[in-house]
Amino acid sequence: MGARSARSRNLRDLTSPTALTAIAVAAVTLAAGCSSSTSAPGGGNVNSANQPKNPTLVITANDISGGKNAAEADWITKTLIPDFVKAEAAKGITASVTFRPNGVDDNAYKSKLALDLQSGTGDDVFALDGIWVGEFADAGYLKPLADVAGTQVNDWDGWKQIPNAVQALGEYQGKRYGVPNGTDGRVVFYNKKLFAQAGLPADWQPKSWQDIYDAADKLKTLSGVTPIQWDGGVPMGEATTIQGFLPLLAGAGGSLYDADKGKWLKPGKAFTDALGFYQKVYATGGYGDSVLQQDAKGRDKSFAEFAAGKIGIYAESDYMWRSVLNPSGGTAPMADRNTGVGYALIPAETPGSGVRDQDFVSYSGGSDWSINPKTKYPQAAWDFLAFMNSKAETESRIGGAAKITARADVNQDVLAGDPMLKLVSEKVLPITSFRPSQAAYNDVSALVQKAVAAVVGGTGPAEAAAAYEKGLEALVGAGSVAGGS
Amino acid sequence: MARAASPAAAEDPAGLGRARAAGIAAPALLVVLAFLVFPALWTLYLGTTNYRLTGFAARHPHSVGTDNYTNVVKDPAFHHSLWLTFEYVLGSAVIGQALLGFVIAWMLRDAAGWLKRLVEALVLLAWILPSSVVAFLWVALLDRDAGTLNTLLHTPGTAWAIEHPMSTIIVFNIWRGTAFSMLLYSAALTGVPPSQLATARMFGANQWQQLRDVVFPHIRGHILTNLLLISLWTFNDFTPYQITAGGPDDKSDILPVYIYRTALFDGQMGLGAAISLLMLVINLVVALVYLRLLRERRLERVV
Numbered sequence: 001m002g003a004r005s006a007r008s009r010n011l012r013d014l015t016s017p018t019a020l021t022a023i024a025v026a027a028v029t030l031a032a033g034c035s036s037s038t039s040a041p042g043g044g045n046v047n048s049a050n051q052p053k054n055p056t057l058v059i060t061a062n063d064i065s066g067g068k069n070a071a072e073a074d075w076i077t078k079t080l081i082p083d084f085v086k087a088e089a090a091k092g093i094t095a096s097v098t099f100r101p102n103g104v105d106d107n108a109y110k111s112k113l114a115l116d117l118q119s120g121t122g123d124d125v126f127a128l129d130g131i132w133v134g135e136f137a138d139a140g141y142l143k144p145l146a147d148v149a150g151t152q153v154n155d156w157d158g159w160k161q162i163p164n165a166v167q168a169l170g171e172y173q174g175k176r177y178g179v180p181n182g183t184d185g186r187v188v189f190y191n192k193k194l195f196a197q198a199g200l201p202a203d204w205q206p207k208s209w210q211d212i213y214d215a216a217d218k219l220k221t222l223s224g225v226t227p228i229q230w231d232g233g234v235p236m237g238e239a240t241t242i243q244g245f246l247p248l249l250a251g252a253g254g255s256l257y258d259a260d261k262g263k264w265l266k267p268g269k270a271f272t273d274a275l276g277f278y279q280k281v282y283a284t285g286g287y288g289d290s291v292l293q294q295d296a297k298g299r300d301k302s303f304a305e306f307a308a309g310k311i312g313i314y315a316e317s318d319y320m321w322r323s324v325l326n327p328s329g330g331t332a333p334m335a336d337r338n339t340g341v342g343y344a345l346i347p348a349e350t351p352g353s354g355v356r357d358q359d360f361v362s363y364s365g366g367s368d369w370s371i372n373p374k375t376k377y378p379q380a381a382w383d384f385l386a387f388m389n390s391k392a393e394t395e396s397r398i399g400g401a402a403k404i405t406a407r408a409d410v411n412q413d414v415l416a417g418d419p420m421l422k423l424v425s426e427k428v429l430p431i432t433s434f435r436p437s438q439a440a441y442n443d444v445s446a447l448v449q450k451a452v453a454a455v456v457g458g459t460g461p462a463e464a465a466a467a468y469e470k471g472l473e474a475l476v477g478a479g480s481v482a483g484g485s
Numbered sequence: 486m487a488r489a490a491s492p493a494a495a496e497d498p499a500g501l502g503r504a505r506a507a508g509i510a511a512p513a514l515l516v517v518l519a520f521l522v523f524p525a526l527w528t529l530y531l532g533t534t535n536y537r538l539t540g541f542a543a544r545h546p547h548s549v550g551t552d553n554y555t556n557v558v559k560d561p562a563f564h565h566s567l568w569l570t571f572e573y574v575l576g577s578a579v580i581g582q583a584l585l586g587f588v589i590a591w592m593l594r595d596a597a598g599w600l601k602r603l604v605e606a607l608v609l610l611a612w613i614l615p616s617s618v619v620a621f622l623w624v625a626l627l628d629r630d631a632g633t634l635n636t637l638l639h640t641p642g643t644a645w646a647i648e649h650p651m652s653t654i655i656v657f658n659i660w661r662g663t664a665f666s667m668l669l670y671s672a673a674l675t676g677v678p679p680s681q682l683a684t685a686r687m688f689g690a691n692q693w694q695q696l697r698d699v700v701f702p703h704i705r706g707h708i709l710t711n712l713l714l715i716s717l718w719t720f721n722d723f724t725p726y727q728i729t730a731g732g733p734d735d736k737s738d739i740l741p742v743y744i745y746r747t748a749l750f751d752g753q754m755g756l757g758a759a760i761s762l763l764m765l766v767i768n769l770v771v772a773l774v775y776l777r778l779l780r781e782r783r784l785e786r787v788v
Binding site for chain 2: 107111114115118132134135136138139140141233234235291294295296297301439440443446453454457
């Protein structure tokens with residue numbers, strides 16, 4: 001009896017106006033907490049002398065064993081983390097580090113990362129694409145590394161080994177937000193077997209877009225072969241912009257953004273010329289598979305088709321060489337990659353028509369490792385970043401699969417063994433361009449993808465460029481747009 | 486809450502007293518408040534800001550008044566998406582699932598037990614499998630290069646999901662959701678008195694006349710309830726995203742997919758919230774229309 005009456009009294013209490021208000025207020029503040037992310041970072045207690053002795057770190061990246069970027073995922077779990085735990089143990093610190101793998105499209109990874117950070121959770125150390133840094137910093141999801149982990153960041157000796165252009169991949173408005181993971185360069189890959197069958201040279205180097213069309217005309221005579229894959233679909237996301245469109249735009253002498261004026265550029269002749277290339281490939285010339293560009297899984301499928309010898313020419317980053325076609329651990333391995341796949345510099349529209357009057361052009365990007373400003377263990381997180389980007393660990397990372405790292409001292413030693421990466425490092429990086437490190441870049445890039453997809457679908461270049469211009473002005477404001485490129 | 490606390494309840498048939506009655510209802514009302522009313526109001530509020538997933542507006546969203554709402558209402562992409570959603574609901578739920586579900590239920594009403602159970606099990610299987618598994622199977626079925634459908638039909642190289650995106654997701658959803666209508670109609674048909682059907686037959690009524698004059702009047706309430714439920718489910722269905730991702734070129738960009746892409750892929754949370762609220766309103770209107778029809782039916786019966 002007593003229990004029952006107590007319960008009913010409690011129920012009665014709950015219905016009192018004060019209790020109801022309290023609950024409603026609690027609900028509101030809870031939800032409001034989700035969207036305000038201004039609480040103080042844990043950076044205050046950074047001091048290597050009295051740091052916590054049992055730090056727990058969770059590391060995340062868009063890498064997964066047996067799938068996307070498998071080599072890096074395996075390196076992180078099997079080498080890096082054990083090495084780091086050992087090194088910390090030597091300092092008397094018992095670190096517990098786990099890796100959270102992901103194996104999804106870059107867009108999906110970005111949404112997940114942003115949502116995690118927005119809700120105040122998020123892993124302690126994470127990888128992010130260099131072009132997301134601005135957006136994430138503006139949102140407060142990232143803070144300058146020195147604000148999170150103290151002045152030791154700028155004293156790190158590794159910076160001296162990272163060229164400025166590569167460091168910029170982790171910078172925004174002059175501050176360091178992340179340690180670059182490495183960089184890459186775009187080239188034109190081609191299938192040597194198909195080239196031989198079509199009577200094309202084994203050491204092909206196109207000098208103009210016309211040279212590419214001419215080669216495609218010959219490849220077209222082979223049955224069951226798509227002459228060209230030049231990323232051109234919205235589902236391919238950023239790949240369409242950086243792999244496909246930007247090298248063409250640079251080859252026609254244009255760019256999206258004028259860093260000196262601090263303004264986005266209206267689409268001019270270079271822009272419509274670049275779209276004209278797509279029109280030639282997918283509409284008038286019939287060199288490309290326009291349906292594949294619209295496929296939600298188009299990029300993975302086109303990788304598989306190239307590996308199976310069904311695509312002649314493919315514009316991609318060296319990522320394709322080391323992570324896709326790689327006979328050991330690639331997602332679409334090609335057993336005869338080293339002898340069967342050729343690579344050439346991307347030509348300007350005509351010799352000398354590229355940006356800075358170049359004959360050949362490229363675009364580069366890269367990802368960073370950064371620290372969640374809300375981590376409980378900023379010292380351990382920074383130690384982890386510095387450790388992972390040390391010379392010894394960087395070498396162990398690329399032991400299995402060579403790639404262009406951020407560190408010049410490592411690249412010198414390692415790349416000699418891989419002629420493709422050597423070419424990128426020696427011939428491509430000097431002529432490459434980087435995407436604008438503006439917070440609006442990703443939205444502008446989405447507009448570019450729409451324009452390209454429209455042309456692939458049959459719209460004229462001029463019409464697609466006009467739609468881009470309209471979208472650009474709506475996005476950044478007419479005041480931030482300057483005359484043509 | 487209003488009813489429990491109103492003076493009209495003073496007669497108090499349950500003998501609880503006003504405060505206790507309110508106490509019993511309170512937990513349920515709080516749950517409704519916390520998980521239904523509050524999120525709806527919050528969505529309404531978010532829809533009046535320029536809040537974004539990333540960038541400056543993520544940290545300092547500011548009010549844009551009713552701009553999001555007016556922009557959405559004027560946006561051709563929204564009209565396009567709304568129209569596709571209408572096609573999707575009408576084609577896959579109202580016509581597809583309801584009709585097919587009824588036909589199966591009607592044909593199986595006198596079928597042998599084992600046949601009935603077999604067909605029902607197969608149809609149910611499509612309904613109870615997790616949507617991610619089902620979507621994967623359909624992607625494999627429709628694949629352009631190695632798809633089962635192309636092998637069966639000898640149509641190599643046909644990219645079904647790209648060339649016919651809306652038909653694809655409509656057929657998919659009919660296949661997926663027919664089980665519910667079938668079950669509901671099977672149950673409803675058992676409530677039709679066999680004597681009336683026998684009488685109708687005796688007077689020479691053909692199949693259609695039997696359906697029209699005997700069966701439908703009996704199960705009209707079931708039909709309306711079924712249509713209400715499946716149209717609302719289909720209207721809010723996100724599974725097509727896993728097959729066509731709204732593409733190609735937004736050709737299967739039904740509202741839930743459109744909102745997801747706006748809010749999470751483009752990061753425009755404020756705009757996404759505004760569209761969500763419009764969607765909620767449309768849901769309410771659809772539900773009201775059906776409930777109205779149901780009530781009319783009940784009133785008729787009373788008269």
